[in-house]
Amino acid sequence: xxxxxxxVAQLTKLLTRRYFRSRLAIFFSIIFPLIFLFVFGGLxxxxxxxxxxxxVINHSDxxxxxxxxxxxxEIKTLNVQKDxxxxxxxxxxxxxxxxxxxxxxxxxxxxSNAQGIPAGQAVVYYDENNLQAGQTVASVxxxxxxxxxxxxxxxxxxxxxxxxxxNDKGLSSFDYVFSGLLGFxxxxxxxxxxxxxxxxEKKTGALTRLRVTPLKPSQFIIAYMLSSLATxxxxxxxxxxxxxxxxxxxxxxxxxxFTIFALISAIxxxxxxxxxxxxxxxxxxxxxxxxxxxxxxxxxxxxxxxRFLMPEWLQNISGFLPLTPAIDGMRYILTEGKTLMDLGxxxxxxxxxxxxxxxxxxxxxxxx
Numbered sequence: 001x002x003x004x005x006x007x008v009a010q011l012t013k014l015l016t017r018r019y020f021r022s023r024l025a026i027f028f029s030i031i032f033p034l035i036f037l038f039v040f041g042g043l044x045x046x047x048x049x050x051x052x053x054x055x056v057i058n059h060s061d062x063x064x065x066x067x068x069x070x071x072x073x074e075i076k077t078l079n080v081q082k083d084x085x086x087x088x089x090x091x092x093x094x095x096x097x098x099x100x101x102x103x104x105x106x107x108x109x110x111x112s113n114a115q116g117i118p119a120g121q122a123v124v125y126y127d128e129n130n131l132q133a134g135q136t137v138a139s140v141x142x143x144x145x146x147x148x149x150x151x152x153x154x155x156x157x158x159x160x161x162x163x164x165x166x167n168d169k170g171l172s173s174f175d176y177v178f179s180g181l182l183g184f185x186x187x188x189x190x191x192x193x194x195x196x197x198x199x200x201e202k203k204t205g206a207l208t209r210l211r212v213t214p215l216k217p218s219q220f221i222i223a224y225m226l227s228s229l230a231t232x233x234x235x236x237x238x239x240x241x242x243x244x245x246x247x248x249x250x251x252x253x254x255x256x257x258f259t260i261f262a263l264i265s266a267i268x269x270x271x272x273x274x275x276x277x278x279x280x281x282x283x284x285x286x287x288x289x290x291x292x293x294x295x296x297x298x299x300x301x302x303x304x305x306x307r308f309l310m311p312e313w314l315q316n317i318s319g320f321l322p323l324t325p326a327i328d329g330m331r332y333i334l335t336e337g338k339t340l341m342d343l344g345x346x347x348x349x350x351x352x353x354x355x356x357x358x359x360x361x362x363x364x365x366x367x368x
Contacts, residue, residue, distance in 0.1 A: 064110030190269030
């Protein structure tokens with residue numbers, strides 16, 4: 001047993017050193033996931049409040065309309081475009097989707113009525129292809145005017161609604177995407193890495209030379225898995241560093257809990273990649289089989305969009321894919337503060353997959 005463990009340890013060191021000598025391997029395992037993180041972080045990170053580009057055309061000379069126009073520029077939801085001076089110009093830009101809506105203040109807007117109170121009706125123009133934006137801008141405008149009306153008339157309406165915070169931190173868009181990208185990184189390292197490397201090693205004869213040694217397939221597979229874990233840990237650490245420093249990500253749960261769970265998840269996924277790559281004789285066998293294995297997990301396990309958007313029957317099936325409990329568990333830890341005791345179902349599914357994939361990998365591995 002000592003000889004077995006010693007051989008695995010020495011081979012792990014050798015494979016790890018060889019890995020870090022390859023610039024291409026470092027790019028695809030560390031730099032490539034970071035590129036995805038910057039792309040999706042730029043789309044979903046930062047300020048998640050919607051902002052609509054609008055043109056404000058003021059035809060009124062009243063002091064109220066001028067004050068109201070200035071107030072619209074201070075609303076964060078409305079990104080007022082100052083360079084549009086006419087409604088026709090605004091319609092042209094709206095037809096080209098350069099702006100979302102037009103707010104027109106007529107000539108009599110803000111003029112005093114018989115009671116000496118400013119009155120008038122603003123007009124919101126929108127495109128039929130962007131109905132939601134027009135309705136949202138109109139809703140924002142009615143909310144602003146409703147507050148002004150309450151100050152001018154000072155009549156307390158009999159029926160009102162009030163909002164109260166639940167004091168719970170909800171799942172933001174970036175929180176969801178970050179957990180999915182962590183799963184995507186593990187999937188890429190665990191499946192595509194071995195599938196690309198092992199057939200290439202067979203082609204060059206490197207694995208064939210190992211066959212004449214006392215090295216067992218299980219020792220090589222375990223050593224390769226441990227070497228890949230070191231690489232995966234570095235990749236995930238870099239992603240966390242970027243998420244925290246650039247996108248201000250805050251984990252709710254324990255980093256120790258996350259590390260343990262992520263290691264279990266990575267061991268599961270790496271077993272799949274080693275099994276496929278160890279069985280395939282060359283790249284022509286490995287490539288289509290890896291795509292058949294990886295792409296269903298990529299699109300059905302909640303990497304880029306929530307699983308609850310799927311039909312219920314598909315949710316039930318995708319829940320048993322190995323990447324699904326991995327992503328769900330990491331998301332529960334990072335965003336809800338779950339512990340390992342809370343993740344019993346996810347750990348059970350991963351445990352079954354570990355037994356299955358490594359049993360198959362040990363049996364189907366071929367040195368050439």
